Amino acid sequence: MAPSLILSPILLLLLLLLHPSRNILTRAAEGKWDLLQPNIGISAMHMQLLHTDRVVIFDRTDFGFSNISLPDGKCRHDPKDTATPIDCTAHSVEYDVASNSIRALMVLTDVWCSSGAVMPDGTLVQAGGFNDGDHAVRMLKPCRDKSCDWQEINNGLTQRRWYATSQILPDGRQIIIGGRRQFNYEFYPKTSSDDGSYNLPFLNGKVVRSYPVITGGDPRSYPSSGSAVLLPLKDNVGAEVLVCGGAPKGAFAKANNGQFVGALNTCGRIRINDLNPQWVMETMPMGRVMGDMVLLPNGNVLIVNGAGTGTAGWEFGRNPVLSPVIYRPDNPVGSRFEVQNPSPTPRMYHSTAILLRDGRVLVSGSNPHTYYNFTGVLFPTDLTMQSFSPSYLDPKLAYLRPRIISPVSQSKIGYGQQVPIRFTIPTGRLDSDSVMVTMVAPSFTTHSFSMNQRLLILTRADIKVVGRSTYQIRVTTPGSGNLAPSGYYLIFVVHRDIPSEGIWVQII
Ligand SMILES: *[C@@H]1O[C@H](CO)[C@@H](O)[C@H](O)[C@H]1NC(C)=O
Numbered sequence: 001m002a003p004s005l006i007l008s009p010i011l012l013l014l015l016l017l018l019h020p021s022r023n024i025l026t027r028a029a030e031g032k033w034d035l036l037q038p039n040i041g042i043s044a045m046h047m048q049l050l051h052t053d054r055v056v057i058f059d060r061t062d063f064g065f066s067n068i069s070l071p072d073g074k075c076r077h078d079p080k081d082t083a084t085p086i087d088c089t090a091h092s093v094e095y096d097v098a099s100n101s102i103r104a105l106m107v108l109t110d111v112w113c114s115s116g117a118v119m120p121d122g123t124l125v126q127a128g129g130f131n132d133g134d135h136a137v138r139m140l141k142p143c144r145d146k147s148c149d150w151q152e153i154n155n156g157l158t159q160r161r162w163y164a165t166s167q168i169l170p171d172g173r174q175i176i177i178g179g180r181r182q183f184n185y186e187f188y189p190k191t192s193s194d195d196g197s198y199n200l201p202f203l204n205g206k207v208v209r210s211y212p213v214i215t216g217g218d219p220r221s222y223p224s225s226g227s228a229v230l231l232p233l234k235d236n237v238g239a240e241v242l243v244c245g246g247a248p249k250g251a252f253a254k255a256n257n258g259q260f261v262g263a264l265n266t267c268g269r270i271r272i273n274d275l276n277p278q279w280v281m282e283t284m285p286m287g288r289v290m291g292d293m294v295l296l297p298n299g300n301v302l303i304v305n306g307a308g309t310g311t312a313g314w315e316f317g318r319n320p321v322l323s324p325v326i327y328r329p330d331n332p333v334g335s336r337f338e339v340q341n342p343s344p345t346p347r348m349y350h351s352t353a354i355l356l357r358d359g360r361v362l363v364s365g366s367n368p369h370t371y372y373n374f375t376g377v378l379f380p381t382d383l384t385m386q387s388f389s390p391s392y393l394d395p396k397l398a399y400l401r402p403r404i405i406s407p408v409s410q411s412k413i414g415y416g417q418q419v420p421i422r423f424t425i426p427t428g429r430l431d432s433d434s435v436m437v438t439m440v441a442p443s444f445t446t447h448s449f450s451m452n453q454r455l456l457i458l459t460r461a462d463i464k465v466v467g468r469s470t471y472q473i474r475v476t477t478p479g480s481g482n483l484a485p486s487g488y489y490l491i492f493v494v495h496r497d498i499p500s501e502g503i504w505v506q507i508i
């Protein structure tokens with residue numbers, strides 16, 4: 001070895017201190033990426049987890065032929081389809097988490113850029129789409145075998161809905177709002193006394209509360225797509241919204257001229273119930289447009305996917321941001337963001353990310369083209385499916401991980417009840433102050449936004465030892481459907497920031 005390469009420990013330390021960009025003295029980046037499926041046959045533009053631990057996925061029927069055939073030799077004959085009037089490939093699939101397998105589903109009309117919400121009984125209701133599908137409602141009633149498929153209601157909607165938003169309501173119906181050139185909303189299911197749509201005179205009706213313009217004034221919605229989440233809801237504390245990333249004013253026009261400007265690196269946080277709500281701005285470690293924000297079972301937010309320059313829209317993103325960031329809402333300002341290990345796969349326009357019951361995040365999609373284009377393009381249409389495992393799933397931390405033993409998964413719970421939850425801790429050494437119970441609604445995710453995503457931190461009563469390494473915590477379920485609309489939720493016990501596997505409960 002050449003003498004010049006032998007460094008004294010003091011010199012080495014000095015070199016490390018003088019090299020801030022590779023500061024190995026701080027904690028290493030975390031999280032782990034796994035490739036679950038090299039090819040799910042379609043590009044995951046929309047995703048929803050059901051209480052059967054199946055994920056319903058779809059893209060659009062007018063992308064051309066996908067890479068997965070329809071079941072049983074079926075073909076779709078649709079003279080109105082703009083790309084393929086006769087198509088024997090599928091544009092929707094079901095992913096079974098437990099067996100890591102894919103099953104083709106059949107949509108009849110175009111579901112492109114549509115919305116969805118899960119009804120109180122667990123049925124996914126999807127609304128609208130494009131072209132011949134823009135008035136359709138499609139239902140998928142979950143099953144544990146392979147028998148369930150989409151059921152299509154042709155004129156389920158009063159108005160054309162393309163790019164609408166669906167939100168489940170406290171009374172169990174859903175409101176379907178807007179969509180391109182639709183300044184109105186409607187409800188589903190319809191009742192005989194209420195089957196119409198209602199004008200939404202946006203910024204024109206009775207103003208009940210006004211919010212200041214987000215600091216800096218830059219746009220955060222399409223095509224400057226940022227993302228947003230409702231932060232974890234705690235008892236008697238008002239709701240807070242976090243909006244992150246986006247692209248500066250003018251970025252879309254510039255991208256159209258081949259100039260890809262840096263994405264916004266700021267987040268705005270606002271307490272929406274305050275009498276005088278104010279934005280509090282924070283700075284992310286990097287800029288990001290078209291990110292997805294996923295609430296993790298421990299109340300942290302994963303910011304994943306997207307691009308560092310350009311905007312949403314066909315071909316307009318550049319510099320994929322491969323590293324997710326975790327945001328810890330309760331940390332002091334300045335120590336909330338933590339960069340995670342990078343993914344090998346760019347996820348640009350039309351990417352998705354959703355939470356699974358086991359705490360992993362399913363990440364898929366990316367197609368910035370009007371067809372399935374695998375060659376000759378900058379970011380080929382992506383048919384892969386990955387999982388991101390946050391560091392709480394690291395086997396080194398398994399000794400801290402709770403396991404819920406009761407109630408059993410699929411139990412029903414009521415509102416405003418005290419529910420005992422029993423769990424074990426491998427070492428039997430519980431840090432009881434750090435235990436919390438969270439309740440997470442699975443979201444319908446598309447276009448950098450997760451409809452219906454919410455996480456509740458349940459109010460704790462007592463916690464006690466009930467057996468060897470076994471504890472019981474009593475928590476109070478949400479007081480009403482205003483806090484948690486009726487339906488299926490995942491419950492997690494979190495110990496020192498490490499969540500258990502979730503169990504499904506149905507609150508009714
Ligand atoms: C999917 O792609 C593979 C590899 O290109 C090809 O062999 C296969 O035929 C395709 N399947 C369908 C149904 O298009």
Ligand SMILES: *[C@@H]1O[C@H](CO)[C@@H](O)[C@H](O)[C@H]1NC(C)=O
Pocket residue numbers: 064369371372373375376377
């Ligand atoms: C994308 O695919 C479509 C349909 O196969 C084709 O017509 C188009 O030329 C492709 N675009 C590029 C940039 O290769």
